[in-house]
Amino acid sequence: MKMDNSNQWHCTSQNEPRGYIQPQSLDELWFHAGTNCNLRCPFCLEGSKPGDNRIEFLTLTDARRFMDEALEFGVKKFSFTGGEPFVNPEFIQILDYALELRPCLVLTNATEPLMNQIGDVLPLLDRPNSLNFRVSLDHPDPVKHDESRGRGNFRKALATLGRLYREGFGVSIARLMLSGEDSATVDCAYTPYFESAGVPLDLTIIKFPDFHLPGSLPQVAEITETCMTRYLSAEQRDKFMCNFSKMIVRKNGQCGVYACTLVDDVENYDLGKTLHEAMEKRVLLGHHRCYSCFAGGASCSEG
């Protein structure tokens, strides 16, 4: 347990009590499959790349342990992120186990690691719970998408999105949110691509602001207790991911329970080695990415 109990962590630089969330439930449990990825995107909020081991591959043994424990809290869904989850050699077995228990969501770049294993993924359609894929299509302009992700990857991801949908899986996409954008216009720009892929034109689009690289310290406003009550309603506070979810992260050969999917680069957010331990911990909103949730309501969750 690495929780920093110092006054510096509990208070802001102006010595005001730091804003926090007291978790109420465990509706969704996220798993980090590992920061190893087939791509090397310069903006990656996880710093993932081929061979990267900052966050190690999740193992089937660890995943089973936390899934079984999460059932005790009435978990409704398991979600997986990376890296590219399909680079993890045990990932399909992990999914197979998870789908016996609860519906699952997988975030993927939908390129070679998934394309090469899609024959092993199709039998998962027969499991008792549904499997949804969220495919990264950063921009509605293939050239801009490929500038970061490598040439041809927009086309491959779009083709895989269509194949997954036609086979019967649920699909959505994730994109980058540009500062000052007209979000409705940007969303509409995907329409011709959705049409060519044969997916619904009103497909769910999850938008992410710039979360900055792991370990970076961008200047953002600090969140105080007063901010949380003055600017947000109880309903808005309930929508913070750290109120209803946790993420399992494997580092240095063992798993920790982190407060959310975006703060795994700060040890203060390692809340313990079990969900029981972590669920009792108050989540202090001291990470620069917490400000994105505070200011924009960013969420990796899909309702």
Add this chain to the structure above:
Amino acid sequence: MNTLTVRNVIFRTDELFELQLERGDVQFEPGACVALFSNSTESRPYSIAAGTGEEILRFLIRRVSNGIVSNWLAQRKPGDKVSASAPFGWFRPGRAVAGTRSVFIATGTGIAPFLSYLRSNPQRLPELCLYGVRRQTEAFNLEELQQIDNFRLALSQEEVNGHFHGRITGLLEQIPFADDIHYYLCGLDTMIDETSIWLENHGVAYTQIHREIFFYEDGQL
């Protein structure tokens, strides 16, 4: 992270070389990659060309102009140390489903995962192996590959007796079709895309096409 010792660096041309590292206790499957690091924090993934029973790890590397890692590796001497990630990968030649057969198609250093497979599974040869390079001097381990019954070399920029003159896609008509055959493509992006489309147009299920891009037509990667 592993620290491995250089056994040898063997140049095939000014641009292409085989890097041999002492294996240590590294375990891998054919098709696995390893991220090799330069003396900075930069790394690039390279596919292992050695068989699983060999004492060394072999990597087939093309020096990329301004490539930080490939140029640093090219200057290593026997005894030097190289940092390497654990093996990983999503391209597994010949592993699809027990009892299935394989066709291998490679360009350039994309032959590496297939060499690893052939050296590891000499009893389970592919139905066909197509290999494309610009000139014969660029073909790695040609004598070894020619031991396979159905091996064909395509030379795009040179005419040599006994080998096909032209792009490797000129040999696609020789590819056999059957429900139990999986097709493994590795190397240049344009070859992989063109061949994937050709296979699907000939009725091959996309679940039986496996791909690994090593480099791009315009020199990226």
